[in-house]
Amino acid sequence: AVPMALTALALLWLLGQQGGRDLVIVALIGGVVLAVALWWLGRGQKAGGTGWAAGGVALAASIACLLLLPAAPTHDASARAVDAAPDRLASQPFDADKLAELRAANKPVFAYFTADWCITCKANEAVALNRDDTAKAFRDADIQVLRGDWTRRDANITRFLEQQGVAGVPLYVLYAPGKAPEILPQILTSDMLVGKAKAIAS
Numbered sequence: 001a002v003p004m005a006l007t008a009l010a011l012l013w014l015l016g017q018q019g020g021r022d023l024v025i026v027a028l029i030g031g032v033v034l035a036v037a038l039w040w041l042g043r044g045q046k047a048g049g050t051g052w053a054a055g056g057v058a059l060a061a062s063i064a065c066l067l068l069l070p071a072a073p074t075h076d077a078s079a080r081a082v083d084a085a086p087d088r089l090a091s092q093p094f095d096a097d098k099l100a101e102l103r104a105a106n107k108p109v110f111a112y113f114t115a116d117w118c119i120t121c122k123a124n125e126a127v128a129l130n131r132d133d134t135a136k137a138f139r140d141a142d143i144q145v146l147r148g149d150w151t152r153r154d155a156n157i158t159r160f161l162e163q164q165g166v167a168g169v170p171l172y173v174l175y176a177p178g179k180a181p182e183i184l185p186q187i188l189t190s191d192m193l194v195g196k197a198k199a200i201a202s
Contacts, residue, residue: 088135094148096160099175102144108200109175110138113148113157120186121170128188137197176200 092098094111102109112129114121128134138145148157150169161171164183172184174196184192 088130088132089138089145089147090135091145091147094146094157094160096156099146102146103175106177108141108143108177109146110143111146111148111173111175113150113161113169113171115149115169116151118150118169124170124172124186124188128190128193131190134190134193134197137194137201141197141201143197143200 094113099109099111114125116122148154148160148171150157150161161168164171164173170186172186172188174182174184176182177200184196
């Protein structure tokens with residue numbers, strides 16, 4: 001029961017990230033109503049009844065929740081990308097035109113693509129990306145950081161991922177001036193990123 005409860009909490013958190021607090025409230029209310037109705041259905045069946053009334057309530061509750069879900073407020077994907085960007089790297093939301101502009105200006109660029117539901121992405125952000133030593137090395141090398149949030153399967157990011165020959169996240173691409181783009185491993189370390197930054201700075 002504990003793993004199932006933790007999974008449910010994680011899914012509720014992800015639902016809140018994508019749709020806001022109201023969407024979570026609707027989902028919770030619907031789940032409670034459905035659970036009570038199903039419990040009542042089981043109780044009626046044990047007593048020898050058919051439980052059609054409780055089944056009807058459960059069905060009605062499910063339909064009502066589905067109808068209410070689209071009415072819940074959503075968040076703009078670009079705004080979420082700015083809010084979620086790690087402060088230490090001073091990331092900007094990914095934009096293909098911005099990437100082209102920076103490369104044309106001969107600026108080193110680190111573009112990375114993540115999602116709220118991607119466990120590997122979050123682990124890399126914690127142990128390698130969102131660290132003081134990584135941020136300092138990137139600043140010293142004047143590396144511009146672009147962050148693509150694929151939580152809601154943004155079409156522009158999907159197109160870019162396909163161009164790189166990958167089907168999903170995480171994706172980490174380093175653009176050093178005068179060199180071909182380098183796709184980094186999906187598992188990052190701070191030492192790896194600092195080493196790459198120092199090589200660009202030297």
